[in-house]
Amino acid sequence: MSPSGEVVASVSSALAVLLVLLACVELGDAAAAVGVYRLIQYDLAGAPLGSRAAALNHHAAAFPLPAGADLSRSALVAPLLDLPLAFLREYLAEKKHLGGLLILLPRNISAKNVEGNNDDKGEPKNVLAELEKLLMHEEVPFPVYFAFHDDNLDNLLADIRKIASSGQPASASTGGYKLVVPSAEPKKVSSPTISNIQGWLPGSKGEGDAEQLPTIAIVANYDTFGAAPALSVGSDSNGSGAVALLEIARIFSRLYSSPKTRGKFNLLFGLTSGGPYNYNGTSKWLRSFDQRVRESIDYAICLNSVGSWSHDLWMHVSKPPENPYIKQIFEVQ
Template sequence: MAASCGRRRGRFAGGGGGPMMASIYSMVALVLVLVACVELGDAAAAVDVYRLIQYDLAGSPFGSRLASLNHHAGAFPFAPGADLSRTAVIIPVRELDLSFLRDYITNSKPLGGLLLLLPQKISEKIGQVRNILAEVEHLLLHANIPYPVYFAYEDDKVEALLMDIRRSDIAGQPATATTGGFKLVVSSSEPKKVTSPTISNIQGWLLGSKGEGDANQLPTIAIVANYDTFGAAPALSMGSDSNGSGVVSLLEIARLFSHLYSNPNTRGKYNLLFGLTSGGPYNFNGTNKSFSDVAKEMGVTLGIKHKKINVSNSRVAWEHEQFSRFRVTAATLSELSAPTELLESAGGLHDTGKLVDEKAIYRSVKLVAESLARHIYGHQGRNIDIFADNSNLAVNPHYISSWLNLLSRTPRVAPFLSKNDPFIAALQKELSEHTVEVHVQHEVLDGIFTFYDSTKARLNVYQVAGVTFDLLFLLVLGSYLIILFSLLVITTRGLDDLINIFRRPPSRKSKAV
């Protein structure tokens, strides 16, 4: 009896080791399968993308309301009536059909997502691409878009991806969960409101000659330019022309007059206030002598636009109207004959350094500087060239070019500039080189605007297989595991035990007999 019990224990112990080893082998096989799946899931490409701005104006939502993206890619053009509700559409701007985009936006047709590809150099087709970008921005900025919209620059990697997607579409295999293809994935949390966005105004003084009175009693001339921008993609809103050209002009004028005001003999009877303001696109939230004589001498056509304003209305068209509301004589110098609408032409995607005419900035600086100097020193009507070329007071084109280059590489959308942003510090430092009593004033942006973060992300492109491949893979994997399990049972417990596993168990009636 004891021996019999011993044999049973021995067999039970041996049988317990077999299943344990089988479990270990199965776990090892599972790990190898998972590693293989991870290798198969590596991204085919990774691209920096820039999200369409998301903001609220007086409580109304505008811009892209989502940031995360996880859909199969499809390349423009598409068949009429195609269902794109689960497709991330890729369109190069240079090939964009505006009617397609306008139809989907104005009629609120569903898209899985939208990726617009920007050319590296807009200057190659200045007129065509610039007009398309301006129209695209207008459509996107003033619409409530319930899907993620991103921008990316074209490069070899992106163009190769686009060719592969189009090759699949031509073969009659558009990317879906069934056929596979490429998948665009942006892993991003839900955008959050930018809390208490601030605008920073920088100002510096050149104090006039005191004479017998106090310098504070002297009349003051203020030269003001807004430095911030606004566009469809905050991370790409460089605003080289609007209003980088204005910032460059102000800094150069400050530099020129600092030479005159540093000498007591050439210091004028006016205080000069130089102000770099923020909030320009948002109704100029941070912010008198005509130039006709000097303009005529320089061959510049100058037109004067008179416009009545309602001082009780806080909505203004031109920056100088903010001064006029407080009964301060002011004027705006602009190449535009009419004001733009709110949030329009404020440094968008098409406003790049390649399209700015530095010679025009040079002429504008000289026009303003000469006109101010003749007014300050009483030389109106005299053909006196105070800032003559090749003189110590000449306008410096290298200074203009270097600052314009910096501004053309620096996005400056006010709600995303912190108080301690290096760019604001750089402006303050530069103004301190030419003026005195420089300080920065921080104010909260107008409450009718609400902005959201998540302006830049990383797009991962995955090449995925279709359902047919998945089924075949599962079939092969299942067969492999069954064979592996059978071999483990045979080697550890014998062929009889393997057969018993698949044998039909006896009925209760047979057991009773």
């Protein structure tokens, strides 16, 4: 989130909703229910972001699309790896009308797309990350849902493509599938309560030392975020950071239990909420400090995504870095 951003003003329900698939065939109608997850909706600094619609009642369409296809009254069904991001960018940038979008996710997001391919850009997790950035940082005027790919949806997709290949778009007269989400339009909900957890280990002063001891702050946010709130896993964003902080606190609490092994720094531990919302919980936590405590903080470590397989170290510093030692480390990277 942008440092100048404000806390989220409204968030859609994180609960899964039901998608009803209606098949219009010559012999009669049939219906099947599938669990789906809605794209998040929220306001940031007064800007509406995410999906701004929920109800869906349109005939299904799928790639490849015929030239000049009108999708204003169609719900597009697309597997994650078959959905061109350029297509979505064009629809959002030019404000084209789309009845709705259902994105089918693979069961194993971490699986390789092509065996033996060293290019990881086509891996589902990387494609999903790019898709999330696009959908969560734009105002999306049409409903967007996610569902997990399975055999039934494979068969559904094959039928939709077969109908499309006939050259006649699905309609009430020609037949086809209709996607229905009987959901009321979303309403603004009150902002969630921000709860922070704090721990303190006092350092040891030497004889005749009257000055206040400096403090090292170790901080991690404990919540997560995603395009569909109910699908957010958060093992590394930021479960790994929270686990690392608790383990560090456990080790140093044993060291600080004896005056002989107690350091000459106070240790301040903070588990904060609102990390994905411009670290709003951390900001609230810092503002709650007594001024003397805040001024005593000599060094702060924020633990985030420390379980990543990447060996890169990401540093967030003031602009420009004020502390000369931190500036030296930052310039070496």
